[in-house]
Amino acid sequence: MILKILFALFVIGLMPFVFENSYAQIKSGGFGDSPFERDFGDVKFLDAYFGTINDKIEIEGGDSNVPFTVVFANVGTQDITGIRGQLSLPLGFSGSDGPGSIIFADSDSNSLAGDNFHLTFFVNIDKNVKIQQYPGTVKVDYSRLRESGVRTAFADFDFKITGDSVINVKA
Structure with a gap:
């Protein structure tokens, strides 16, 4: 029983990492916030x-x-x-x-x-x-x-x- 609870907590704790680095987000590759963001100076x-x-x-x-x-x-x-x-x-x-x-x-x-x-x-x-x-x-x-x-x-x-x-x- 304790093993099932620990496994469930582990999966719940791992969920944000899975979704944060999914859906082809550039953020996970270390390339910046967005490929469409252009910060041109004056x-x-x-x-x-x-x-x-x-x-x-x-x-x-x-x-x-x-x-x-x-x-x-x-x-x-x-x-x-x-x-x-x-x-x-x-x-x-x-x-x-x-x-x-x-x-x-x-x-x-x-x-x-x-x-x-x-x-x-x-x-x-x-x-x-x-x-x-x-x-x-x-x-x-x-x-x-x-x-x-x-x-x-x-x-x-x-x-x-x-x-x-x-x-x-x-x-």
Whole structure:
């Protein structure tokens, strides 16, 4: 009798696991809540390069206080404001405030829905940095107009150290 009661309790306790992981639910496979859920952010990374928004520049190891511009698009349906960024670069790159400092940038304007905006950071480049491609990460904090609270977007990207061009002209 006790064995039957224990078996019945075991089956009742096992039922939620059976039904939770059945009916082809994506949840049981560890793939997220739903294949139809799309959580698009308001900010999309477009480009990253050395220079200002209107003028790209060539740089090489040993340059300091170099502008590094990251361009984004406001792909959301609302205007955003309070745009602030933090830049993370590999060893050999540091903020213009010195090694170990966080590299910050602020945008002085709002970004209308559908428009592009940019953040310009100022970085120092170690003299031992080689000409090649490097990874970077940027964090953007912003607020939607007519809403309270700060939203955050992250973007991983690659950028290149090109070196300074030297043109020898002979007449």
